[in-house]
Amino acid sequence: MTPRRVVIIGGGFAGLFAARALRRSPVAVTLIDRRAHHLFQPLLYQCAAGILSEGQIARPLRAVLRRHTNVRCLLADATDVDVKGRAVHARRPEGGSVVVPYDDLIVAAGMRQSYFGHDEFAAHAPGMKTLEDALEIRRRIYRAFEMAESATDARDRRHWLTFALVGGGPTGVELAGQIREIAGHTLDREFRTIDPLKARVLLFEGADKVLAPFGDRLAGRAARALRDLGVELHLGTRVTDLDERGLTVKERDGTTTRHPARTVLWTAGVEAPPIAGALARATGAGQDGAGRIAVEPDLTLPGHPEIRVVGDVMALDHLPGLAEVAMQSGAYAGRAVRHAVEARTKKPKPFTYVDLGSAAYISRGRAVVKAGPVHLSGVVGWLAWLFIHIAFLTGFRSRLGAVLSWAVVFASGARRERAFVLPGTGPAQQDGVTAALREP
Ligand SMILES: Cc1cc2nc3c(=O)[nH]c(=O)nc-3n(C[C@H](O)[C@H](O)[C@H](O)COP(=O)(O)OP(=O)(O)OC[C@H]3O[C@@H](n4cnc5c(N)ncnc54)[C@H](O)[C@@H]3O)c2cc1C
Structure with a gap:
């Protein structure tokens, strides 16, 4: 049959x-x-x-x-x-x-x-949905520090050291925290001209809070944690224009402001x-x-x-x-x-979702977790985040590898996966260079 x-x-x-x-x-x-x-x-x-x-x-x-x-x-x-x-x-x-x-x-x-009808933004501000997106964002983040190091003009250097993120949901918050951590922990002592710690991270969000679905209390704590990390929050703003040199936003009061930034990342819709x-x-x-x-x-x-x-x-x-x-x-x-x-005669019951909660990572030792009435933040939230992600990763080897990588980052700030490829440096370009920045 x-x-x-x-x-x-x-x-x-x-x-x-x-x-x-x-x-x-x-x-x-x-x-x-x-x-x-x-x-x-x-x-x-x-x-x-x-x-x-x-x-x-x-x-x-x-x-x-x-x-x-x-x-x-x-x-x-x-x-x-x-x-x-x-x-x-x-x-x-x-x-x-x-x-x-x-x-x-x-x-x-x-x-x-989604770029809310502005698909032309995509070329200048990659989103975060696919593996290609993640590798492109990695390239843009680490490239920006390299470009700042070799810049001869102070204004140019400042713009390369400015990172703008659009969207204050979990992904925007997580990325903002990561860039500040890279600047403060991973890249310290590696550059000779720039001070990576001076990197500015601007987070733009249309609502009046980040992580709105987590509720007022956790959203407030997340905002505080981000500000402590040095992330500049621009709440109640809407992006009206965006190109390879920065973005323009409409403020709450209707005025528009231009923010120069050579790295713009989009996590909004x-x-x-x-x-x-x-x-x-x-x-x-x-x-x-x-x-x-x-x-x-x-x-x-x-x-x-x-x-x-x-x-x-x-x-x-x-x-x-x-x-x-x-x-x-x-x-x-x-x-x-x-x-x-199996030709079971009984009709299956309608689908019901069992809410197991959600979590967002902010930085080393800081995360927010909401599961029904349980609201966790700070180190406890981070431990809960760790447990949830270990449990849900597919396969034992992925779990073990991820735990080892997290332990290294947590203990020393070092990140092993910093290799990125610059366009136009493939085998066809004999004198090209591949920027491989793996740690020893
Ligand atoms: C950056 C990010 C962070 C997230 N963080 C969290 C989190 O912390 N906690 C949480 O619970 N959720 C999180 N989510 C949401 C979660 O990942 C999604 O809810 C989940 O992946 C949805 O699963 P899905 O199978 O419906 O879709 P997907 O995982 O998106 O899978 C869809 C698949 O369909 C394929 N596909 C699409 N169109 C076609 C086509 N035409 N033909 C063939 N294949 C096609 C795609 O290639 C893809 O493999 C996050 C999502 C993102 C993007």
Whole structure:
């Protein structure tokens, strides 16, 4: 008998947990992802900041799923869904297309960075969603200190030593803390012309507080911790223009201010990837303002019990874009398919999210954690952050490697993963240089 065909679009937390829930089912799963790796997004900023390597936060999907013999991984970009013909159309990375038929479809495509209609900002201010983003941010951060060191003009040097971050959510806060730590702990004693400690970090946020979802108390503590670190908070501001030399913001009182900065990083918003729009058009499903797809309480689409949408790209009860939501919804969708295959007569209960809380790292020994009524900050928050991240990293080796890297950074400030490549210095440019700044 031909096994039931399950197609999963996306190998993030949601897609992976859906595939895992189907491990013992007599189904043939095809997991389509445009990248060959599963990415641990919550630690992207640590890769960008030179603490963790690419390999510590990204693992090949086929390696993660090697024991799931009913799963086939396909490196392709899903472009459309033929709802009538029950098939996903996808583009292979080196050209050519594939059509993958399904009996059940689980869409777990996540969200991507949004520049709120100003896509032209992206060239000057990378976002933080992919491994490529993290490596680009790492390049820009460490390059800025090098450029400041060789600058002959004091104003130019000042601008290279100014870092602007847009977005006061966890990622913006974490990156701001990291840059101040790099300046204060990692790079001290390494430069001869500049004093890295003089690096300014400006954090722009439209709301009147950072980390607003953590509540007033923790948001206040996070703001204090950031200011203690030397981060300059610009709350209630909106970016109106941005280029390679800095950004212009509209202040609360309506005036505009220009801030020169040679490194601008963007962590402000998200939007659904194009496949979400294609699915909505094909099925008539609703989408929220950011393009997330509205689902029924059992995560299916109205009139399409064979299609489920899970993780960040699903819109249900205003659930936040958190790894835990993705894991739980993905696992639920996988189990629902398993129930259907096993022809269980009882309809599965609607999806309910069990809130395990959220955390944001600020600096060495300082983090905020909110889990229901439990609010932690300072060293206790940091220990809780550590425990949560060790528990959720995929695989024993990633855990051990991350713990060792954190111990080194915590004890000495040293970061091992500072290598970056400058564009135009590849093999084609014989006299180019690759800046490899690994610590001895
Ligand atoms: C910088 C950062 C920090 C975060 N920190 C935290 C945190 O501390 N705690 C927390 O709980 N959450 C955190 N999150 C959120 C968390 O990572 C997300 O909620 C989670 O990754 C969502 O999982 P997902 O599977 O829905 O989507 P994703 O993990 O985004 O995975 C989507 C997958 O789909 C693939 N894909 C997309 N479109 C296509 C297509 N057309 N064809 C094929 N493949 C496609 C992508 O390549 C990707 O692999 C953070 C996110 C970021 C970006």
